[in-house]
Amino acid sequence: MESKNTDALFDSLVLELRRGTIIISVLSQLKKQQYGYSLIVRLQEKGVEIDAGTLYPLLRRLEKQELLESNWDVESAKPRKYYKLSAYGNTIYDKLCQHWTEMVRKMDQLMNEEGVN
Protein backbone atom coordinates (compact mmCIF):
# COMPACT_ATOMS: atom_id res chain seq x y z
CA MET A 1 0.00 0.00 0.00
CA GLU A 2 2.66 2.46 1.05
CA SER A 3 5.39 0.70 -0.81
CA LYS A 4 5.67 3.49 -3.36
CA ASN A 5 6.26 6.06 -0.64
CA THR A 6 8.68 3.83 1.15
CA ASP A 7 10.61 3.33 -2.06
CA ALA A 8 10.85 7.06 -2.64
CA LEU A 9 12.00 7.58 0.92
CA PHE A 10 14.52 4.77 0.60
CA ASP A 11 15.84 6.22 -2.62
CA SER A 12 16.31 9.62 -1.08
CA LEU A 13 18.16 8.06 1.86
CA VAL A 14 20.46 6.17 -0.49
CA LEU A 15 21.04 9.37 -2.42
CA GLU A 16 21.98 11.12 0.79
CA LEU A 17 24.49 8.37 1.60
CA ARG A 18 25.97 8.46 -1.87
CA ARG A 19 26.31 12.21 -1.83
CA GLY A 20 28.93 11.95 0.88
CA THR A 21 31.00 9.56 -1.18
CA ILE A 22 31.02 11.38 -4.50
CA ILE A 23 34.01 13.60 -3.83
CA ILE A 24 36.19 10.85 -2.45
CA SER A 25 35.28 8.60 -5.40
CA VAL A 26 36.23 11.29 -7.86
CA LEU A 27 39.49 12.13 -6.13
CA SER A 28 40.43 8.45 -5.98
CA GLN A 29 40.44 8.22 -9.79
CA LEU A 30 42.52 11.31 -10.45
CA LYS A 31 46.02 10.22 -9.50
CA LYS A 32 46.50 10.18 -13.26
CA GLN A 33 44.86 12.81 -15.37
CA GLN A 34 41.40 12.17 -16.76
CA TYR A 35 38.88 14.17 -18.67
CA GLY A 36 35.30 14.37 -17.56
CA TYR A 37 33.79 11.69 -19.71
CA SER A 38 36.61 9.18 -19.25
CA LEU A 39 36.15 9.64 -15.53
CA ILE A 40 32.44 8.87 -15.80
CA VAL A 41 33.19 5.72 -17.76
CA ARG A 42 35.91 4.66 -15.35
CA LEU A 43 33.68 5.10 -12.34
CA GLN A 44 30.85 3.34 -14.12
CA GLU A 45 33.04 0.34 -14.85
CA LYS A 46 33.73 0.11 -11.14
CA GLY A 47 30.06 0.29 -10.31
CA VAL A 48 29.89 3.92 -9.26
CA GLU A 49 27.27 5.89 -11.15
CA ILE A 50 27.66 9.60 -11.45
CA ASP A 51 25.97 11.75 -14.04
CA ALA A 52 27.76 14.35 -16.09
CA GLY A 53 25.58 17.14 -14.76
CA THR A 54 26.96 16.46 -11.30
CA LEU A 55 30.51 15.60 -12.20
CA TYR A 56 31.43 18.47 -14.51
CA PRO A 57 30.53 21.29 -12.16
CA LEU A 58 32.08 19.33 -9.29
CA LEU A 59 35.40 19.06 -11.13
CA ARG A 60 35.37 22.79 -11.63
CA ARG A 61 34.64 23.41 -7.98
CA LEU A 62 37.41 21.09 -6.84
CA GLU A 63 39.78 22.89 -9.17
CA LYS A 64 38.78 26.22 -7.69
CA GLN A 65 39.44 24.78 -4.25
CA GLU A 66 42.89 23.85 -5.53
CA LEU A 67 42.43 20.14 -4.98
CA LEU A 68 42.70 19.54 -8.71
CA GLU A 69 44.80 20.92 -11.53
CA SER A 70 43.57 21.11 -15.07
CA ASN A 71 44.90 21.62 -18.54
CA TRP A 72 43.27 21.80 -21.93
CA ASP A 73 44.43 19.36 -24.52
CA VAL A 74 43.98 21.18 -27.80
CA GLU A 75 46.20 18.93 -29.90
CA SER A 76 43.61 16.24 -30.57
CA ALA A 77 40.48 16.61 -32.63
CA LYS A 78 38.30 17.33 -29.65
CA PRO A 79 39.40 19.92 -27.10
CA ARG A 80 39.50 18.17 -23.76
CA LYS A 81 40.03 19.48 -20.29
CA TYR A 82 42.10 17.10 -18.22
CA TYR A 83 41.99 17.08 -14.46
CA LYS A 84 44.43 15.59 -12.00
CA LEU A 85 45.08 15.74 -8.27
CA SER A 86 47.29 18.60 -7.17
CA ALA A 87 49.91 18.05 -4.47
CA TYR A 88 47.52 19.62 -2.01
CA GLY A 89 44.68 17.49 -3.35
CA ASN A 90 46.80 14.41 -2.82
CA THR A 91 47.38 15.18 0.85
CA ILE A 92 43.72 15.90 1.36
CA TYR A 93 42.75 12.69 -0.42
CA ASP A 94 45.06 10.63 1.82
CA LYS A 95 43.57 12.21 4.87
CA LEU A 96 40.06 11.61 3.60
CA CYS A 97 40.91 7.95 3.05
CA GLN A 98 42.09 7.60 6.63
CA HIS A 99 38.86 9.14 7.79
CA TRP A 100 36.87 6.90 5.57
CA THR A 101 38.55 3.73 6.87
CA GLU A 102 38.00 4.89 10.39
CA MET A 103 34.36 5.61 9.63
CA VAL A 104 33.80 2.23 8.03
CA ARG A 105 35.35 0.54 11.05
CA LYS A 106 33.05 2.40 13.40
CA MET A 107 30.00 1.77 11.27
CA ASP A 108 30.83 -1.93 11.14
CA GLN A 109 31.08 -1.95 14.88
CA LEU A 110 27.73 -0.24 15.25
CA MET A 111 25.99 -2.58 12.84
CA ASN A 112 27.52 -5.75 14.23
CA GLU A 113 26.55 -4.72 17.71
CA GLU A 114 23.01 -4.37 16.46
CA GLY A 115 23.18 -7.84 14.94
CA VAL A 116 24.35 -9.45 18.18
CA ASN A 117 21.61 -7.99 20.28
Place this chain on the structure above:
Amino acid sequence: MNLIDRYVYAVTKGLPYKQREDIAKEIRTLIDDMLEQHQEDVPYEEKVKRVLLGLGDPELLADSYRESKRYLIGPQNFESYFFILKIVLGAVFLGITIATVVGSFFEPQEGIIGIITSYLAILFSALMQSFAWVTAAFAIAEYKGVNLLDKKDIKEGWSIAELPQLPEKDAAISKVETVFAIIFSTIFISIILFAPQAFAAYISSSPGNTIVIPVFNIEVLSRFKILFVAIFILGILKEALKFYYGRWTLKLSIPVVILSVASAVLTISIFVNPDIWNANFALEVMKHFEINIGELNMWNSLKTGLIIVIILSTLIEIVTSLYKGIKYNQ
Protein backbone atom coordinates in the same frame (compact mmCIF):
# COMPACT_ATOMS: atom_id res chain seq x y z
CA MET B 1 24.08 19.84 -34.64
CA ASN B 2 21.61 22.62 -34.25
CA LEU B 3 20.08 20.90 -31.21
CA ILE B 4 23.48 20.63 -29.58
CA ASP B 5 24.17 24.31 -30.18
CA ARG B 6 20.86 25.19 -28.65
CA TYR B 7 21.50 22.98 -25.64
CA VAL B 8 24.95 24.46 -25.05
CA TYR B 9 23.52 27.93 -25.40
CA ALA B 10 20.73 27.13 -22.95
CA VAL B 11 23.27 26.04 -20.33
CA THR B 12 25.78 28.82 -20.76
CA LYS B 13 23.62 31.85 -21.42
CA GLY B 14 23.04 32.52 -17.73
CA LEU B 15 26.58 31.82 -16.57
CA PRO B 16 29.29 34.37 -15.79
CA TYR B 17 30.82 35.67 -18.99
CA LYS B 18 34.35 34.56 -18.14
CA GLN B 19 33.39 30.92 -17.75
CA ARG B 20 31.01 30.65 -20.67
CA GLU B 21 33.44 29.70 -23.37
CA ASP B 22 35.23 27.18 -21.23
CA ILE B 23 32.06 25.48 -20.11
CA ALA B 24 30.65 25.49 -23.63
CA LYS B 25 33.71 23.70 -24.96
CA GLU B 26 33.55 21.21 -22.14
CA ILE B 27 29.90 20.37 -22.67
CA ARG B 28 30.31 20.11 -26.42
CA THR B 29 33.07 17.53 -26.04
CA LEU B 30 31.03 15.72 -23.43
CA ILE B 31 28.05 15.46 -25.77
CA ASP B 32 30.34 14.25 -28.52
CA ASP B 33 31.80 11.56 -26.27
CA MET B 34 28.37 10.48 -25.20
CA LEU B 35 27.25 10.26 -28.81
CA GLU B 36 30.16 7.98 -29.63
CA GLN B 37 29.29 5.74 -26.74
CA HIS B 38 25.72 5.47 -27.88
CA GLN B 39 25.65 2.04 -29.52
CA GLU B 40 22.00 1.69 -30.43
CA ASP B 41 21.25 1.73 -34.09
CA VAL B 42 19.16 4.82 -34.45
CA PRO B 43 19.42 7.88 -36.70
CA TYR B 44 21.89 10.55 -35.63
CA GLU B 45 19.18 13.06 -34.78
CA GLU B 46 17.54 10.55 -32.46
CA LYS B 47 20.87 9.81 -30.78
CA VAL B 48 21.41 13.50 -30.11
CA LYS B 49 17.97 13.78 -28.59
CA ARG B 50 18.58 10.85 -26.28
CA VAL B 51 21.96 12.13 -25.19
CA LEU B 52 20.59 15.58 -24.43
CA LEU B 53 17.67 14.10 -22.53
CA GLY B 54 20.20 12.07 -20.57
CA LEU B 55 22.10 15.21 -19.65
CA GLY B 56 18.91 16.68 -18.26
CA ASP B 57 17.38 20.10 -17.96
CA PRO B 58 19.95 22.70 -19.09
CA GLU B 59 18.69 25.08 -16.42
CA LEU B 60 19.56 22.56 -13.73
CA LEU B 61 22.96 21.94 -15.25
CA ALA B 62 23.60 25.67 -15.34
CA ASP B 63 22.51 25.88 -11.72
CA SER B 64 25.11 23.37 -10.62
CA TYR B 65 27.78 25.25 -12.54
CA ARG B 66 26.76 28.37 -10.74
CA GLU B 67 28.14 28.19 -7.23
CA SER B 68 27.09 31.54 -5.95
CA LYS B 69 23.56 31.86 -4.73
CA ARG B 70 21.08 33.66 -6.84
CA TYR B 71 19.37 36.06 -4.51
CA LEU B 72 19.94 39.63 -3.46
CA ILE B 73 18.94 39.31 0.14
CA GLY B 74 19.22 36.01 1.93
CA PRO B 75 16.90 34.54 4.52
CA GLN B 76 19.09 35.64 7.44
CA ASN B 77 18.86 39.30 6.47
CA PHE B 78 15.39 39.32 5.02
CA GLU B 79 13.62 40.12 8.25
CA SER B 80 15.65 43.23 9.04
CA TYR B 81 15.47 44.24 5.39
CA PHE B 82 11.71 44.08 5.47
CA PHE B 83 11.58 45.95 8.77
CA ILE B 84 13.82 48.79 7.57
CA LEU B 85 11.97 48.93 4.26
CA LYS B 86 8.64 49.38 6.02
CA ILE B 87 10.01 52.17 8.19
CA VAL B 88 11.69 54.00 5.35
CA LEU B 89 8.72 53.74 2.99
CA GLY B 90 6.37 54.79 5.77
CA ALA B 91 8.57 57.73 6.70
CA VAL B 92 8.92 58.83 3.08
CA PHE B 93 5.17 58.65 2.65
CA LEU B 94 4.61 60.66 5.81
CA GLY B 95 7.35 63.17 5.04
CA ILE B 96 6.16 63.90 1.53
CA THR B 97 2.57 64.08 2.61
CA ILE B 98 3.44 66.61 5.30
CA ALA B 99 5.70 68.54 2.93
CA THR B 100 2.92 68.67 0.33
CA VAL B 101 0.26 69.78 2.77
CA VAL B 102 2.53 72.48 4.16
CA GLY B 103 3.82 73.41 0.73
CA SER B 104 0.32 73.78 -0.69
CA PHE B 105 -0.27 76.76 1.60
CA PHE B 106 2.41 78.63 -0.29
CA GLU B 107 1.33 77.92 -3.81
CA PRO B 108 -2.41 78.29 -3.72
CA GLN B 109 -2.45 79.26 -7.37
CA GLU B 110 -1.60 75.70 -8.33
CA GLY B 111 -5.07 74.44 -7.55
CA ILE B 112 -6.09 71.21 -5.89
CA ILE B 113 -5.71 69.05 -9.01
CA GLY B 114 -2.20 70.31 -9.65
CA ILE B 115 -1.20 69.71 -6.05
CA ILE B 116 -2.58 66.16 -6.04
CA THR B 117 -0.94 65.34 -9.38
CA SER B 118 2.47 66.56 -8.31
CA TYR B 119 2.01 64.91 -4.89
CA LEU B 120 1.38 61.54 -6.52
CA ALA B 121 4.27 61.99 -8.93
CA ILE B 122 6.73 62.95 -6.20
CA LEU B 123 5.42 60.24 -3.89
CA PHE B 124 5.79 57.58 -6.55
CA SER B 125 9.34 58.52 -7.50
CA ALA B 126 10.42 58.97 -3.88
CA LEU B 127 8.99 55.59 -2.84
CA MET B 128 10.71 53.95 -5.80
CA GLN B 129 13.99 55.64 -4.92
CA SER B 130 13.86 54.62 -1.28
CA PHE B 131 12.95 51.09 -2.21
CA ALA B 132 15.89 50.94 -4.58
CA TRP B 133 18.37 52.41 -2.12
CA VAL B 134 17.37 50.21 0.80
CA THR B 135 17.47 47.14 -1.41
CA ALA B 136 20.84 48.10 -2.85
CA ALA B 137 22.30 48.67 0.61
CA PHE B 138 21.09 45.28 1.80
CA ALA B 139 22.26 43.56 -1.37
CA ILE B 140 25.75 44.95 -0.82
CA ALA B 141 25.69 43.83 2.79
CA GLU B 142 24.58 40.38 1.66
CA TYR B 143 27.35 40.20 -0.90
CA LYS B 144 29.98 41.25 1.62
CA GLY B 145 28.52 38.93 4.21
CA VAL B 146 28.90 35.97 1.92
CA ASN B 147 32.64 36.55 1.64
CA LEU B 148 32.97 37.00 5.36
CA LEU B 149 31.23 33.73 6.03
CA ASP B 150 33.43 31.84 3.61
CA LYS B 151 36.58 33.10 5.29
CA LYS B 152 35.24 32.16 8.67
CA ASP B 153 34.57 28.63 7.58
CA ILE B 154 38.13 28.17 6.43
CA LYS B 155 39.55 29.79 9.54
CA GLU B 156 38.10 27.80 12.39
CA GLY B 157 34.35 27.85 12.24
CA TRP B 158 32.14 28.83 15.06
CA SER B 159 33.37 29.19 18.61
CA ILE B 160 31.61 29.46 21.95
CA ALA B 161 33.05 32.94 22.40
CA GLU B 162 30.95 34.10 19.47
CA LEU B 163 27.69 33.45 21.29
CA PRO B 164 26.22 36.89 21.84
CA GLN B 165 26.09 38.15 25.40
CA LEU B 166 22.64 38.71 26.77
CA PRO B 167 22.48 42.49 26.56
CA GLU B 168 22.45 44.35 29.83
CA LYS B 169 19.40 46.46 30.10
CA ASP B 170 21.23 49.77 29.75
CA ALA B 171 23.31 48.53 26.86
CA ALA B 172 20.30 47.74 24.72
CA ILE B 173 19.35 50.27 22.07
CA SER B 174 15.65 50.80 21.82
CA LYS B 175 14.24 50.03 18.42
CA VAL B 176 11.50 52.58 18.93
CA GLU B 177 14.15 55.28 19.21
CA THR B 178 15.71 54.14 15.96
CA VAL B 179 12.36 54.12 14.21
CA PHE B 180 11.56 57.62 15.40
CA ALA B 181 14.97 58.93 14.42
CA ILE B 182 14.51 57.54 10.91
CA ILE B 183 10.98 58.92 10.64
CA PHE B 184 11.99 62.38 11.79
CA SER B 185 15.01 62.68 9.59
CA THR B 186 12.92 61.51 6.65
CA ILE B 187 10.27 64.10 7.39
CA PHE B 188 12.96 66.76 7.74
CA ILE B 189 14.66 65.87 4.46
CA SER B 190 11.32 65.73 2.65
CA ILE B 191 10.48 69.24 3.81
CA ILE B 192 13.95 70.56 2.93
CA LEU B 193 13.75 69.02 -0.52
CA PHE B 194 10.13 69.61 -1.41
CA ALA B 195 8.85 72.47 0.74
CA PRO B 196 11.70 74.48 2.23
CA GLN B 197 9.37 77.48 2.53
CA ALA B 198 7.72 75.66 5.40
CA PHE B 199 10.51 76.76 7.72
CA ALA B 200 9.10 80.16 8.45
CA ALA B 201 7.69 82.46 11.02
CA TYR B 202 3.92 82.46 10.89
CA ILE B 203 2.45 85.68 12.18
CA SER B 204 -1.26 86.27 12.18
CA SER B 205 -1.64 89.94 11.51
CA SER B 206 -5.38 89.94 11.43
CA PRO B 207 -7.93 87.13 11.72
CA GLY B 208 -7.71 84.84 8.70
CA ASN B 209 -4.65 86.57 7.43
CA THR B 210 -1.32 84.98 8.18
CA ILE B 211 1.97 86.52 7.23
CA VAL B 212 4.66 84.00 6.44
CA ILE B 213 8.31 84.98 6.67
CA PRO B 214 10.65 82.25 5.49
CA VAL B 215 13.71 81.59 7.64
CA PHE B 216 15.89 80.54 4.73
CA ASN B 217 16.84 82.00 1.44
CA ILE B 218 15.19 79.27 -0.59
CA GLU B 219 17.36 79.75 -3.64
CA VAL B 220 20.61 79.43 -1.70
CA LEU B 221 19.22 76.61 0.36
CA SER B 222 18.43 74.58 -2.72
CA ARG B 223 22.07 74.75 -3.74
CA PHE B 224 22.84 72.70 -0.65
CA LYS B 225 20.30 70.00 -1.40
CA ILE B 226 22.99 67.43 -2.13
CA LEU B 227 24.65 68.12 1.21
CA PHE B 228 21.34 67.72 2.99
CA VAL B 229 20.84 64.40 1.27
CA ALA B 230 24.35 63.37 2.30
CA ILE B 231 23.63 64.27 5.91
CA PHE B 232 20.38 62.35 5.70
CA ILE B 233 22.14 59.25 4.38
CA LEU B 234 24.78 59.46 7.12
CA GLY B 235 22.01 59.67 9.67
CA ILE B 236 20.14 56.69 8.27
CA LEU B 237 23.38 54.73 8.16
CA LYS B 238 23.96 55.49 11.82
CA GLU B 239 20.49 54.35 12.76
CA ALA B 240 20.83 51.22 10.66
CA LEU B 241 24.04 50.33 12.50
CA LYS B 242 22.35 50.87 15.84
CA PHE B 243 19.49 48.70 14.71
CA TYR B 244 21.84 46.00 13.47
CA TYR B 245 23.83 45.77 16.69
CA GLY B 246 20.85 46.35 18.97
CA ARG B 247 23.17 47.07 21.90
CA TRP B 248 26.05 49.34 22.69
CA THR B 249 29.50 47.99 22.05
CA LEU B 250 32.75 49.56 20.97
CA LYS B 251 32.32 48.15 17.49
CA LEU B 252 29.21 50.27 17.19
CA SER B 253 30.46 53.36 19.02
CA ILE B 254 33.36 54.00 16.70
CA PRO B 255 31.37 54.18 13.45
CA VAL B 256 28.66 56.14 15.26
CA VAL B 257 31.27 58.69 16.34
CA ILE B 258 32.70 58.91 12.84
CA LEU B 259 29.26 59.34 11.29
CA SER B 260 28.27 61.95 13.86
CA VAL B 261 31.40 63.98 13.25
CA ALA B 262 30.95 63.75 9.51
CA SER B 263 27.35 64.88 9.57
CA ALA B 264 28.13 67.65 12.06
CA VAL B 265 30.88 68.94 9.79
CA LEU B 266 28.51 68.90 6.83
CA THR B 267 25.71 70.56 8.77
CA ILE B 268 27.98 73.31 10.04
CA SER B 269 29.45 73.85 6.59
CA ILE B 270 25.92 74.56 5.39
CA PHE B 271 24.87 76.86 8.18
CA VAL B 272 28.02 78.96 8.47
CA ASN B 273 27.11 80.22 5.03
CA PRO B 274 25.49 83.59 5.75
CA ASP B 275 23.57 83.63 2.45
CA ILE B 276 21.54 80.66 3.41
CA TRP B 277 19.43 82.69 5.80
CA ASN B 278 16.72 85.01 4.66
CA ALA B 279 18.54 88.30 5.07
CA ASN B 280 15.32 90.18 5.73
CA PHE B 281 13.94 87.72 8.22
CA ALA B 282 14.78 89.69 11.36
CA LEU B 283 13.76 93.00 9.85
CA GLU B 284 10.42 91.70 8.64
CA VAL B 285 9.62 90.00 11.90
CA MET B 286 10.46 93.22 13.70
CA LYS B 287 8.30 95.21 11.38
CA HIS B 288 5.31 93.14 12.35
CA PHE B 289 6.06 93.13 16.01
CA GLU B 290 7.33 96.67 16.17
CA ILE B 291 10.23 95.74 18.33
CA ASN B 292 13.50 97.55 18.73
CA ILE B 293 16.90 97.09 17.15
CA GLY B 294 18.29 95.09 20.08
CA GLU B 295 16.43 92.08 18.75
CA LEU B 296 18.48 92.19 15.57
CA ASN B 297 21.55 91.25 17.55
CA MET B 298 19.57 88.45 19.08
CA TRP B 299 18.78 87.11 15.63
CA ASN B 300 22.49 87.09 14.85
CA SER B 301 23.36 85.37 18.07
CA LEU B 302 20.62 82.84 17.33
CA LYS B 303 22.50 81.89 14.18
CA THR B 304 25.73 81.46 16.13
CA GLY B 305 23.71 79.66 18.76
CA LEU B 306 22.51 77.11 16.22
CA ILE B 307 26.09 76.21 15.37
CA ILE B 308 26.98 75.93 19.02
CA VAL B 309 23.97 73.66 19.55
CA ILE B 310 25.08 71.45 16.68
CA ILE B 311 28.61 71.21 18.08
CA LEU B 312 27.39 70.58 21.61
CA SER B 313 24.90 67.92 20.64
CA THR B 314 27.52 66.18 18.54
CA LEU B 315 29.93 66.26 21.45
CA ILE B 316 27.29 64.84 23.75
CA GLU B 317 26.53 62.09 21.28
CA ILE B 318 30.22 61.27 20.90
CA VAL B 319 30.82 61.14 24.62
CA THR B 320 27.72 59.06 25.42
CA SER B 321 28.24 56.58 22.64
CA LEU B 322 31.91 56.15 23.53
CA TYR B 323 31.05 55.87 27.21
CA LYS B 324 28.37 53.26 26.61
CA GLY B 325 30.51 51.50 24.03
CA ILE B 326 33.44 51.15 26.42
CA LYS B 327 31.33 50.35 29.42
CA TYR B 328 29.30 47.61 27.79
CA ASN B 329 32.00 46.44 25.43
CA GLN B 330 32.58 42.72 25.22
